[in-house]
Amino acid sequence: MDIQTQLFEGQLICLAPIDHEKDPEIESKWTHDPEYLRMLSAKPARPLSPAQIKKKYEAIEKEMDESRNTFYFTIRMRGDDRLVGFIKILWVEWTNGNGWVEEGIGDANDRGHGYGSEALRLVLRYAFAELNLFRLSVVIPEYNQTALHLFAKAGFVEEVRRREAYQRDGRYWDAIHLGLLREEWEVQVKEAAE
């Protein structure tokens, strides 16, 4: 067993808790970019004020504390701890060993540098080696090719395609549900080590 390897430290980024003072202002800016919200969620995109984000953060931590089946992390740059995104494991069903993943890198300039893949790698290890989950799911809209590639590279397999589940910009898009089993992740990790 290797308890020395830090679960929350990557090479470029680290996973960290919410900073209630600094983060709301930053995340509020992200929500003023409709592309960011549309990549993440089916809910109508809408700009939020820092005060609304602050309340959201409080609700997230309350939920984590009470329900014990949500694990929310901020993604921050190593060194200056600058907030670049979030990643979370949610809807954990312990009896079946399942969970869902969601991730977002807020500022377009911070995308394409590998922060998202590194954060995902850390979270997969946390999910499979610390939470002992059996499988993870993620749902991504067809128009979010970046996320589809990110998760495919991490080993996720397309399992369900819900046809015309999104309607945006006057046309329909499919919702793609991808899954990754622990046994598949273990093989990947072993291969990477060799």
Place this chain on the structure above:
Amino acid sequence: MTASLFQGELVRLTMDNPETLAKAFSRWGRDSEYIRLMDGGAERMFSAKIIQSWIEKDFEKDVGQDFFFVIHTLESDHLLGFVSLFGIDWNHGNSWVGIGLGERECWGKGYGTDAMQVVLRYAFTELNLHRVTLGVFEYNPRAIRSYEKAGFVHEGRVRKELLKDGQRWDALEMGILRDEWRGGEKGRLI
């Protein structure tokens, strides 16, 4: 226009008082086969009293996000189960549907398929939704057949999502688009 938005050939959709619903749900909750077919989470039993308080609380905050119906047979007005449209993404025109027939003597007699037809008609001609999705477990072939009859198309399998009795099972996902449904004979109103 519509004489029979809530009525099928074998069943009708309606709503009963919290007390009646709570008693039925509590009783059905004791049938573990029913629960395992309907729900993936761990089986727990609750009293009619606490279930009634949840239902009453839910009624208070009804904001048109979910549409929950109770199923009665046309023949004897017997309360059989429930069907509900939930998790509606209005902006995309999507909903999930879930159905449970708590009275096991009614299984395999077409009541579920009929109720599903009625609820799809409601979804497509009253809520004007674009598509309806459902999840069903691999070990529930009777339901899978019923949904196929109602017009749902297989869209994939969430692999090994369930662990029951030491075995892993897939959860199937099926969907039906309004255009596909219109093509079906049953439920055609206009």
Place this chain on the structure above:
Amino acid sequence: MHLGMDNPEELAKCFSGWRRDTEYYRLLDTDPVRMFSVKAFQKDFEANLEKKSYDDYLFTIHTLKDDRLIGFIWLGGIDWNHGNGWVGIGLGEREYWGKGYGTDAMRVVLGFAFTELNLHRVSLNVFAYNPRAIRSYEKAGFQHEGRLRKLICRDGQRTDDVWMGILGEEWFKQQES
């Protein structure tokens, strides 16, 4: 301009200040003109912070040039099953009237209504004594649909309430041309 959302303190300061301009308010609303304190507005906005409704959208209007908060635009009263919504706009900062900010905000919100909420139509009503707004809505693509005759009485005179609407299919066609 761009649409956004501000903290309760900023919103409250602006909304309270704008209410002191009775011409602004009489162009905006049928309610009798009344003033409220910053504190009262702030309490209201704070109470709404946790609201999770997706049926109602309030946006603040900021100038692109200096990010000044000049007004608001609201999309709500949504009948999802029919795909209908209502829009209302108010530019509290009067030096920005007649300069195209309102029309610009309306265009952006119609885009939101038809490409994000996927509504079928958007309605609004405007007072007959507000010709500047009526022209702006016509420019944004709204069609006249009727008038509620002599609905409003102010300064001893009766005026009509004008009802206008735009269909999604009309809006999409306009974008193509």
